[in-house]
Amino acid sequence: MNIQKILEYLPHRFPFLLVDRVLEYVPGKTLVAVKNVSINEPFFAGHFPVKAVMPGVLIVEALAQAAGILASLSSEWQADESLFYLGSIDNARFKKMVVPGDQLLLNVEIQKHRAQVWKFKGTALVGGEIACVAEMTSAEGKVNS
Numbered sequence: 001m002n003i004q005k006i007l008e009y010l011p012h013r014f015p016f017l018l019v020d021r022v023l024e025y026v027p028g029k030t031l032v033a034v035k036n037v038s039i040n041e042p043f044f045a046g047h048f049p050v051k052a053v054m055p056g057v058l059i060v061e062a063l064a065q066a067a068g069i070l071a072s073l074s075s076e077w078q079a080d081e082s083l084f085y086l087g088s089i090d091n092a093r094f095k096k097m098v099v100p101g102d103q104l105l106l107n108v109e110i111q112k113h114r115a116q117v118w119k120f121k122g123t124a125l126v127g128g129e130i131a132c133v134a135e136m137t138s139a140e141g142k143v144n145s
Contacts, residue, residue, distance in 0.1 A: 001025075001069075009072045010065055011083055015042045018062035019106065022069060030109045031070035035062045039100035054098035059132045060089055063122030066106040067136055071118045074110065077140065084138045087117070092134035102126045116140040 001022035010017065018035050025031040037054055044052040068084040071077070077084075098104060105125040112119040117139050124132040 006069065008079065009069045012065060016061075017065070018058060019065045019069065022066075025070060025073055027070075027074045028110060028113075029074075030107070031066055031073070033066040033069070033106040033108075035104040035106060037098055037100055037102045037104060041100070044100065052100050054102075056092070056094045056132065059094070059098060059104065059124050060092055060122075060134050060136070062104060063106055063108060063120075063124055063132070063134060064089075064136055064138070067108045067118070067120040067122060067138060070108050070110065070120070071113075071138060071140070074113070075140070080143070082140050082142050084118070085141050087137040087139050090135040090137075092132065094132050096126055096129050096131040098124075098126055098131050104131065111135070 003020060006019055019033045020036050021034045023032045043055060047055050064086050071084050107123045109121045111121050120136045122134050122136060123130060
């Protein structure tokens with residue numbers, strides 16, 4: 001799935017869109033996506049000027065965006081009617097710094113789905129090494145409510 005298709009599934013736009021490409025997915029199960037980390041990212045100007053490190057919360061956000069795409073592909077979601085809102089982040093662990101030039105491989109897996117609530121496990125890898133793991137929940141909500 002290229003960036004044009006991703007834009008159909010995510011409401012995020014620059015500078016907050018954190019998924020560049022979807023490599024593979026199995027609806028109802030898993031999705032693998034990529035975030036290319038560039039020195040041109042706006043957050044690097046302040047985090048940290050002397051040693052650029054991608055903020056952990058944005059790594060988790062990239063995982064959450066990948067999970068949102070997977071939930072959309074796994075349901076009867078309609079872009080003009082509803083969004084997936086992040087509900088919780090649990091057991092987040094950061095194992096490796098993510099720096100400019102890295103490519104984040106975002107793996108998300110559906111753990112549970114009931115009604116409008118989804119639970120995911122996410123793993124972000126850099127060069128085959130775990131950078132971050134987290135569990136997340138999201139809920140589908142109407143755009144106009």
